[in-house]
Amino acid sequence: MDRGNNWDWEPGKREIGDLAAWSGRYDMVYAPCVSPDGENIAAIVKTGDDEWSVCVNGRTWDARFEKIWNLMFLPDNRLIAMVSDSAVWTVAIDGKTWDNWYEFVWSPVFGAESGRITVAAQAGLRYFAVTEDTPWANDFNALTSLTTTRDGQTSAAVVQHGSFPEADIDKFQEGYFTAALNGSAWDSCYVNAWEPELSEDGRHLAAAVRTSIYNYTIAIDGRTWDKTFSCVWEPKFNPKDNSVTAPVKVPDGWTIARNADPIWQGRYVQLWHHMYSPDGSRVAAIGAPEYGKWTIVENDRPWRIRFKDLVTDAVYSPAGDRIACVGKSDGKWHVALNDFIWDTPWDMAWQPVFSPDGRHAAALVEKDGKYTIAVNGRPADITFAAAWQPVFSPDGGRLLIKGVLPQSMGGQYCRYVLKTENVAG
Amino acid sequence: MKKQNNLNNTQNPGQIHDIGIKRGAGRLSREKIASVLEKLIETEGGARLSAYINTCVHCGLCSDACHHYLSRGCDPRFSPAGKVKQTVSTILAKKGKVSPEFIKRTCEIAFTECNLCRRCQLYCPFGIDISYLMLFIRRACHLLGVVPQYIQDTAHSHSATMNQMWVRDDEWIDTLQWQEEEARDEIPDLRIPIDKQGADIFYSVIGPEPKFRPQLIYQMAVIMHAAGADWTLPSAPGWDNSDMCMYTGDVEMTARLKKVHFEAAIGLKNKRIVMGECGHAFRSVYDVGNRLLGWKMPPLPTVHAISFYSELLEEGRIEIDHKFERPVTFHDPCNIVRGRGLHETARYIINRVCKTFIELEPNREHNFCCGAGGGVINCGPPFKTKRVESNKVKADQLAAAREKGAEVVIAPCHNCHGGLEEIIEHYELGMELMFLSDILYECIKKK
Ligand code: SF4
Numbered sequence: 001m002d003r004g005n006n007w008d009w010e011p012g013k014r015e016i017g018d019l020a021a022w023s024g025r026y027d028m029v030y031a032p033c034v035s036p037d038g039e040n041i042a043a044i045v046k047t048g049d050d051e052w053s054v055c056v057n058g059r060t061w062d063a064r065f066e067k068i069w070n071l072m073f074l075p076d077n078r079l080i081a082m083v084s085d086s087a088v089w090t091v092a093i094d095g096k097t098w099d100n101w102y103e104f105v106w107s108p109v110f111g112a113e114s115g116r117i118t119v120a121a122q123a124g125l126r127y128f129a130v131t132e133d134t135p136w137a138n139d140f141n142a143l144t145s146l147t148t149t150r151d152g153q154t155s156a157a158v159v160q161h162g163s164f165p166e167a168d169i170d171k172f173q174e175g176y177f178t179a180a181l182n183g184s185a186w187d188s189c190y191v192n193a194w195e196p197e198l199s200e201d202g203r204h205l206a207a208a209v210r211t212s213i214y215n216y217t218i219a220i221d222g223r224t225w226d227k228t229f230s231c232v233w234e235p236k237f238n239p240k241d242n243s244v245t246a247p248v249k250v251p252d253g254w255t256i257a258r259n260a261d262p263i264w265q266g267r268y269v270q271l272w273h274h275m276y277s278p279d280g281s282r283v284a285a286i287g288a289p290e291y292g293k294w295t296i297v298e299n300d301r302p303w304r305i306r307f308k309d310l311v312t313d314a315v316y317s318p319a320g321d322r323i324a325c326v327g328k329s330d331g332k333w334h335v336a337l338n339d340f341i342w343d344t345p346w347d348m349a350w351q352p353v354f355s356p357d358g359r360h361a362a363a364l365v366e367k368d369g370k371y372t373i374a375v376n377g378r379p380a381d382i383t384f385a386a387a388w389q390p391v392f393s394p395d396g397g398r399l400l401i402k403g404v405l406p407q408s409m410g411g412q413y414c415r416y417v418l419k420t421e422n423v424a425g
Numbered sequence: 426m427k428k429q430n431n432l433n434n435t436q437n438p439g440q441i442h443d444i445g446i447k448r449g450a451g452r453l454s455r456e457k458i459a460s461v462l463e464k465l466i467e468t469e470g471g472a473r474l475s476a477y478i479n480t481c482v483h484c485g486l487c488s489d490a491c492h493h494y495l496s497r498g499c500d501p502r503f504s505p506a507g508k509v510k511q512t513v514s515t516i517l518a519k520k521g522k523v524s525p526e527f528i529k530r531t532c533e534i535a536f537t538e539c540n541l542c543r544r545c546q547l548y549c550p551f552g553i554d555i556s557y558l559m560l561f562i563r564r565a566c567h568l569l570g571v572v573p574q575y576i577q578d579t580a581h582s583h584s585a586t587m588n589q590m591w592v593r594d595d596e597w598i599d600t601l602q603w604q605e606e607e608a609r610d611e612i613p614d615l616r617i618p619i620d621k622q623g624a625d626i627f628y629s630v631i632g633p634e635p636k637f638r639p640q641l642i643y644q645m646a647v648i649m650h651a652a653g654a655d656w657t658l659p660s661a662p663g664w665d666n667s668d669m670c671m672y673t674g675d676v677e678m679t680a681r682l683k684k685v686h687f688e689a690a691i692g693l694k695n696k697r698i699v700m701g702e703c704g705h706a707f708r709s710v711y712d713v714g715n716r717l718l719g720w721k722m723p724p725l726p727t728v729h730a731i732s733f734y735s736e737l738l739e740e741g742r743i744e745i746d747h748k749f750e751r752p753v754t755f756h757d758p759c760n761i762v763r764g765r766g767l768h769e770t771a772r773y774i775i776n777r778v779c780k781t782f783i784e785l786e787p788n789r790e791h792n793f794c795c796g797a798g799g800g801v802i803n804c805g806p807p808f809k810t811k812r813v814e815s816n817k818v819k820a821d822q823l824a825a826a827r828e829k830g831a832e833v834v835i836a837p838c839h840n841c842h843g844g845l846e847e848i849i850e851h852y853e854l855g856m857e858l859m860f861l862s863d864i865l866y867e868c869i870k871k872k
């Protein structure tokens with residue numbers, strides 16, 4: 001997959017599509033989205049009575065459908081949507097539908113590095129996943145929490161294996177839920193399974209499980225840890241050695257455990273969404289060292305800063321030496337990087353994006369309905385009516401900004417390439 | 426002929442067959458009970474428990490607050506302090522050394538003879554929160570595996586699907602698309618936006634809406650459309666804000682449910698959460714679940730539909746086309762009135778939209794519970810007769826409003842609808858029940 005090497009990185013502004021003009025051509029235009037390279041903007045459009053299509057850069061797909069939803073560009077710039085005709089559903093990619101149709105398709109997940117797509121599907125009240133038009137070999141009574149690897153080759157989900165009579169509370173507690181990898185369910189079933197997590201190579205699968213209505217633990221490839229807890233959150237594989245860790249609740253608070261043994265000394269009021277640096281040498285989580293005070297905890301050391309409302313969207317830099325996140329206090333949203341909060345508070349902030357060399361971080365932010373990009377804390381001096389997350393060039397020297405200009409400036413969707421040094425704070 | 430509350434017909438305490446209670450208690454031994462209760466008292470029965478128990482002077486002032494007590498001929502077994510005496514106090518006095526039979530009766534009291542409505546707290550000179558004590562008992566019952574079947578099944582549904590009605594992920598999305606399609610027959614450019622990143626409003630509902638009352642989603646879509654609101658619903662689990670685990674004592678599942686609900690909104694970058702017309706869900710999201718997770722307040726601003734409608738009217742974002750003709754009365758739901766003080770907000774809406782408003786007596790924070798709340802109605806059919814008999818005062822209260830001319834009862838809460846429906850039917854009151862959104866849908870200018 002092209003990771004941006006062949007994109008147009010020439011500094012300047014290019015007008016790609018006139019969204020406002022589309023509104024005159026169609027009865028309805030909605031759910032606009034833009035491609036990773038910024039070269040395309042698409043939206044769902046109404047082309048007739050109960051007839052819908054997709055408009056890309058002003059051109060309408062030839063195909064027409066009864067319903068369309070979930071329009072999105074994949075990392076490889078393909079445009080997909082869930083489409084329905086004669087009350088059955090499939091995936092359309094760049095206007096061409098898959099061969100197989102189902103009673104419903106939803107929950108598209110894709111390999112971040114390949115764009116390979118998998119969706120959840122239902123036919124005859126049986127549930128399974130479909131990858132690039134090939135369904136899993138097995139189907140189940142229910143399926144949820146679909147996920148896939150970065151290469152998109154492996155998919156996994158929580159599945160219900162077998163059925164139990166309605167309102168039969170004893171049967172339910174015998175355990176009917178498990179996880180399935182590429183359609184093969186684990187042999188063991190649990191009262192519940194949640195938050196399936198694949199190892200990077202797709203060879204291992206872990207999930208949070210409840211072995212009785214009181215006991216929570218982590219199962220890896222169908223085998224549980226030998227201790228249970230009063231609660232656990234989603235497990236993660238260490239990319240270095242595929243060992244599995246998870247936040248677990250022990251009597252004096254939350255901590256991180258590997259193989260059911262705490263690996264952190266600290267105990268926290270809350271600890272979740274832990275993540276590994278790409279080389280697996282560091283682990284960080286969103287946590288509350290004190291009640292109602294949120295921060296990032298890295299290798300069991302909390303940052304000094306605290307947010308009153310929440311912390312979300314934590315992300316490691318590619319080299320693993322920096323962490324950025326979004327935090328909220330007193331109703332205002334902030335971006336924080338390595339224990340420092342960027343100056344300006346916002347009405348909303350999206351997950352920060354690092355340059356490949358990790359030197360710069362940029363985030364889509366919004367205030368009073370105006371969107372802009374903040375780079376290393378400094379807001380760019382253009383604002384948009386709508387905008388998408390920015391992308392750094394492979395060498396980090398350029399920044400691609402994708403936004404729809406306000407009506408007062410024409411309302412067009414534009415693609416800007418800026419020199420990072422000119423916008424970075 | 427009107428049905429009277431004949432105590433001879435009453436399902437006697439302990440006589441009701443519920444397999445969750447019966448089988449659960451059948452698996453218990455005295456030793457197991459003692460060890461579970463001792464541990465619970467030690468780990469979770471902190472200062473609040475002992476303060477309440479030690480402060481109560483048995484004055485009985487709380488008795489007249491309780492609809493169970495009043496509806497059952499002032500039988501002291503149904504008084505708030507009486508229920509505490511039969512359950513928590515006995516367990517503490519006996520240091521947990523009680524029998525499986527005792528647990529059965531205790532379970533029935535905590536789950537079906539108290540609605541956790543907190544009316545009695547208002548009348549207690551010390552503000553003792555009986556609902557907290559009954560929840561402590563429910564927690565004990567959960568840990569002992571003795572929970573009424575139907576509410577336990579609902580808790581199971583929550584754990585497996587993150588909604589209370591076993592609604593599958595595809596059924597939910599399909600319902601939204603179906604309602605959008607229906608609504609477009611009326612308003613061609615109406616949308617029910619799914620997964621809209623950055624929308625101002627994350628709208629969440631309770632499981633029964635897609636299952637039994639999809640028209641409420643339709644109506645909210647019409648109201649949102651008329652207001653020009655920037656709103657969305659999530660396609661993934663997290664759309665259901667309800668929480669019966671809060672009422673079965675499964676606090677770990679409550680925490681998980683609320684995490685999924687809040688994170689659905691946070692992940693979509695929505696600025697605030699508007700919740701549909703449900704009371705217990707509001708208690709779970711605004712008061713209980715957030716705090717279990719370590720948040721002092723909800724991480725995003727969270728409002729009940731009443732606050733939202735009132736805001737739309739005040740700001741002129743929706744306009745009234747015509748007033749609702751039939752005389753209405755209003756039932757104040759416990760969780761958003763005693764729990765959140767939204768009584769005047771509700772009256773503002775009613776007075777703006779309805780021609781004739783007749784108050785129930787008593788009203789506002791003194792209103793009687795519907796008899797369904799606190800998960801009592803979720804204990805299901807085995808307890809139906811008991812429920813309606815336990816709320817004759819509600820029937821009397823509604824009948825008095827009807828005598829003054831009220832034809833329609835507005836109740837902005839799903840559980841209240843369940844409870845009031847049973848009461849209206851059993852006592853043959855002949856009144857119609859409506860949500861505020863039913864009235865607004867009928868009366869606003871649709872754009
Ligand atoms: S909380 Fe409500 S139902 Fe329970 S004892 Fe008090 S008044 Fe009665």
Ligand code: SF4
Pocket residue numbers: 480481482483484485486487488505506548549550551552553
């Ligand atoms: S009013 Fe308060 S002090 Fe008096 S009996 Fe009731 S709970 Fe106890």
